[in-house]
Amino acid sequence: MTSFLGAFALAFAAVVLVELPDKTMLATLVLSTRYRRRPVLAGAAAAFGVQCVLAVTAGGLLHLLPHRILEATVALLFAVGAVLLFRESVAGGDEQLGAGGPSEPDVSDRRVFGISFGVLFAAEWGDASQLATAGLVARYGQPVATGLGAFLALVGVATLAVLVGKVILRRVPLRLVHRVAAVAFTVFAVVAAVAAVRG
Template sequence: MSLTVIATAFALVLPVELPDKTLFASLVLATRFAPLPVFVGVGTAFGLQVAIAVTAGSLLSLLPEALVSGVVAVLFLVGAIVLWRSARSGPEDAGEAADVREQTSFLRAAAISFGVLFAAEWGDLSQLATAGLAARLDAPVSVFIGAWAALLTVSGLAVFLGAKLADRLPVALIRRVAAVLFLVFAVVAAVETVRTLT
């Protein structure tokens, strides 16, 4: 195990994930569910994604870029629609938001969080960066630890902020803003798909 490789992977992945879609997805999940199961689900999804990236190494970068960006565009478009529609049916004040978060079982909230992040992370820059590092450096365990630590840091910040926002802002507003962000990500991914095909 190499501390230099761990630090390199952490320093490479952290800034890539800070403005990323997965940060916003984690934040939105934390407005719907209790923070701990969201963090467990998201952290587990990130761990599996990092393990896949490290194992596959440079093979992930060989996937057709148009296919990856097209699937991501569809996923985010569906996410935007679901978020926008759920804003109308959600609780309107912070007290009700806390009650709704408490009604969802730990396992269900963790499983939903895992599924959302596992699907959203495919072909992500951090996954490709991790695969590239694993392909270049002969230290897969160190790359795994550094990349996963960076992703856990970002998801921890997002989950903490999401829980605090849900307690202070109307959930409907948070979901509508998130829906708009998801729509923007969908449009960007669709443009990338078209650009790749032409």
């Protein structure tokens, strides 16, 4: 059984790696160019919180499966995540971000919160980070540590997107980050598959 800090660190690292080049970061960046930063971040954090609870719950249910089936399921989750990331690295290209249109200062904070929540909740649904969170909970049985690590990673990436996203995307090719994340997910999948075979 992995320690609380170990599960937290694994979840944090996996989600940061996946989210840096992800549509979630891009969506947060675009929203922050149109609206005030605080309600955008608040809406994003609320969406991430709900998604993490859902992923942790799914992972907790998977953790109840017999060991071999559990490891095979975790391997499948990470393999799917690796395929999705690799596909994005091949097809997605290096996205160019526009300014996101003119700023809209007259929109209420409540409305900005709602827009941000809706956009980012939809963006995260079935995302590689959600698969990773569920897979890590299922494998290591540390729902609180994994959920907290994933949540803080998501909020951290969103904050980074708001503050310095454009600079990062100019310097680091998205294809490279997608491929590094795909390799990491492949390693997770292989480790879980080997554990399933060994029983």
